[in-house]
Amino acid sequence: MNLLQQQLEARLATVQAAAPVLEGRLLLADLPPQTQAVPTADLLDPTRLRPMLEMTAAHFHVTDLRVAATVVNRAYSAATLIGTLVALAVGGVALDASLSNTQLVLRDGFPHGLLIQRLESATIYQPRFGPALPPGVAHAPDLAALHRAFYATAIDQHLAPHMAALRQVARLGSAVMWGNVGTICNGVYQAMQRFPPLAQAAHEDRGLIFGPTGPSLAGPGPLARTMRSVSVEAPGHPEQFAVRTTCCVLYKLPTRSYCLDCPKLAPEERMARQHQLDAAAHE
Numbered sequence: 001m002n003l004l005q006q007q008l009e010a011r012l013a014t015v016q017a018a019a020p021v022l023e024g025r026l027l028l029a030d031l032p033p034q035t036q037a038v039p040t041a042d043l044l045d046p047t048r049l050r051p052m053l054e055m056t057a058a059h060f061h062v063t064d065l066r067v068a069a070t071v072v073n074r075a076y077s078a079a080t081l082i083g084t085l086v087a088l089a090v091g092g093v094a095l096d097a098s099l100s101n102t103q104l105v106l107r108d109g110f111p112h113g114l115l116i117q118r119l120e121s122a123t124i125y126q127p128r129f130g131p132a133l134p135p136g137v138a139h140a141p142d143l144a145a146l147h148r149a150f151y152a153t154a155i156d157q158h159l160a161p162h163m164a165a166l167r168q169v170a171r172l173g174s175a176v177m178w179g180n181v182g183t184i185c186n187g188v189y190q191a192m193q194r195f196p197p198l199a200q201a202a203h204e205d206r207g208l209i210f211g212p213t214g215p216s217l218a219g220p221g222p223l224a225r226t227m228r229s230v231s232v233e234a235p236g237h238p239e240q241f242a243v244r245t246t247c248c249v250l251y252k253l254p255t256r257s258y259c260l261d262c263p264k265l266a267p268e269e270r271m272a273r274q275h276q277l278d279a280a281a282h283e
Helices: 003-018 040-044 046-060 065-091 143-170 174-193 196-209 267-281
Strands: 026-028 036-039 102-107 110-116 227-232 239-244
Touching: 003 026, 003 065, 026 065, 036 040, 040 046, 040 102, 040 143, 046 065, 046 143, 065 102, 065 110, 065 143, 065 174, 065 196, 143 174, 143 196, 174 196, 174 227, 174 239, 227 267, 239 267
Parallel strands: 026 110
Antiparallel strands: 036 102, 102 110, 227 239
């Protein structure tokens, strides 16, 4: 185990102790025994992707393949992003999450996490990682450069081709899929901002990922317009909510209604549901 793997796994374990949802989301270099995984590039093949969509449609009792596709897209995006976004914040490490360097970790045949096969192609931001830097690893001079490295592999070289494949097989719109990515990123940042050791890093990272210029030097990124802040009047003071600009269509599942961040949800219902979640979290 090299220095990068040792330090990053130790920091991730600290976060996982406070947020069990991270369990199994990011594996570094080695696949544990009995863990099911497939090369992520394999799922660009329609003959491999379509059976996953059909299995999902059957499981959720839907006939519209686009609904199954948004379920898979959200799960796939979560599997790709939850661990890698936390690695950015907790260690200043932009892992190489490109299709050629990853395997998709499955649970019950469904996307759950990501295996990063080679760590030497990561990029490190020293103020977050610490003074002892692993040899042979690229160093980012600032946070913007760190996020460009992350964006290049996790987004441009991974999620964008995945979405193109879903679009080909299921005709699911790009705006819906980018909105799903925005939902996942927003949820990860909200969770990290509630964890004091990561709150500042999460705030900085969120501004870069959702910022109007995007992490790329080429202009606005596809996440810039996926979420907006909505104010809902409440006794004493207005409450702020992050709301999607597109609906994910999960409400078409037999057991689902509108999501908390859905643009179709009435403001008063959004606030009531948030209060219910807050109350349940403190029980």
